[in-house]
Amino acid sequence: MTWLRIEITEKHYDTKPGYGGSGSVGSKSPSRASAAARSPGAGPGQATSVLKDISLELEYGEFVCILGPSGCGKTTLLNLVAGLDKNFEGHISFRPASDRSDSKGGPRIGYVFQNPVLLPWRTVGENLRLVMRPDQIGRGIETELLSEMGLADCQDAYPRDLSLGMSRRVSLARALIIEPDILLMDEPFVSLDESMAAELRHLLMRFWRSRPMTVLLVTHDSREAIQLGQRIIVLAGSPATVRFDEMVMLTNDQRIDPLYIEATRRQILNETRALP
Amino acid sequence: MTLRLVRSANFVLSIGAFLLLWQLAAVVMDSPGLPYPVTVLEVFIAAVQTWELPYHLAVTLARTFVAFGLSMIIGASIGLVMGRSARVDRFFDSWLILFLNVPALVVIILCYIWFGLNEAAAVLAVSLNKIPNVAATMREGARALDRQYLDLARSYRFGHWKTLRHVVLPQLAPFFAASARSGLALVWKIVLVVELLGRSNGVGFQLHLFFQLFDVPSILAYTISFVAVIQMIEIFLFKPWERAANRWRP
Secondary structure, three states, X not given: OEEEEEEEEEEEOOOOOOOOHHHOOOOOOOOHHHHHHHOOOOOOOOOOEEEEEEEEEEEOOOEEXXXXXXXXXXXXXXXXHHOOOOOOEEXXXXXXXXXXXXXXXXXXXXXXXXXXXOOOOOOHHHHHHHHOOHHHOOOOHHHHHHHHOOOHHHOOOOHHHOOHHHHHHHHHHHHHHOOOOEEEEEOOOOOOOHHHHHHHHHHHHHHHHHOOOEEEEEEOOHHHHHHHOOEEEEEEOOOEEEEEEEXXXXXXXXXXXXXXXXXXXXXXXXXXXXXO | OHHHHHHHHHHHHHHHHHHHHHHHHHHHHOOOOOOOHHHHHHHHHHHHXXXXXXXXXXXXXXXXXXXXXXXXHHHHHHHHHHHHOHHXXXXXXXXHHHHHHOOHHHHHHHHHHHHOOOHHHHHHHHHHHHHHHHHHHHHHHHHOOOHHHHHHHHHOOOHHHHHHHHHHHHHHHHHHHHHHHHHHHHHHHHHHHXXXXXXXXXXXXXXXXXXXXXXXXXXHHHHHHHHHHHHHHHHHHHHHHHHHHOOOOO
């Protein structure tokens, strides 16, 4: 049964990504006219939109990787799902999870941004406690999770003292500690060295297997998408549309085998090229 | 430790040099217009013993604090709204410029005329003088808020209060400190004028009295003790707060 339905007829380029209508203050937000002026010669409603005719259905607990070239609108899509940007044509609806009593409407969303975005004026522990629900506070859950992620000594440290890899782990911990229904991840392993990235991927898979949650992971790295995703969606073009949407039929052993990864990559590449 | 010692030695030396200069000038001028430091000290001790100076000092301090607190809260709120909403900012920008440029004396006179010679009018007059300054400073801070932290607060559903406390205010702390610093200095000076014009107690009222009597030693004794109190507030209240607020910085 469909849990998350994403229907985007059109998403214009008229607001900064991540800036919902009410938030666009202080700086002048470019009007639609100026967005059109940016690309002269393009037909109306063509180059002014980032996303067009995107229709996706996700089931609860799916691990979906969204693959696409940099700057094609993947982050915009995540911001729409997160509800940070409400300025688009279409609708995004979650089927309410019936098994949860504390839900005040809407799913619990854990968002791992492209930058770690830890509040620099709060310690690591405080950063986690800030997102926790009142009934989670005072039970030492954050200490447990941090030590599980190899960050046991960091609880009282300020984010300035963490390496990028550690900051990303804290950012992931913050998203996981709320026991999210959906985990949104925006290039979470970018600019990490390969061993650190592999370690974090492993950690993510462990958490996803131990507790059901839907994962929507955005990446431009097809190998990463194949390693992690049950299902891969390729976004491309301007405006971006869905070019490929299929399940990855690989076993866990095959996913770490370079031969299988290469074969799947070639398959995805062929199918997305064949399309206009 | 040695650094601290050097610093305090430096402080004592600089104060000593100032007193010496004062003494020399007083000797050279030899006029009741410039008393010796010792004379001022004697007047000060006498005024403390009669409880006159502590009483008027306390009254002025109380007015300063109420007016300061009011203008910080109201000014910060106005600045925050103006910094976050382009429409409000455009509309009220000319108002802000107007109020920034109305002379303090005009505000004080009008407050006394409109609301009578009472405590509320006095405090209001002082606050009205300071609010535009605080608002202008805080508006700059609100404009500079980092969007990614606001996105974080929204996606994790912090709510208004939590966002304000943990996301917005920490970013505004430097602007808060700047306007508090300049605020206290400005507010207490305006309080003196307000007291001079329409109150029957406080340091300003006393100074007015001493002016009519040409009592320079008393004027200096009151001034120096009030400056000292304001310095204490700076050292024991503002500095520790600033240190605590900046703990996270590298």
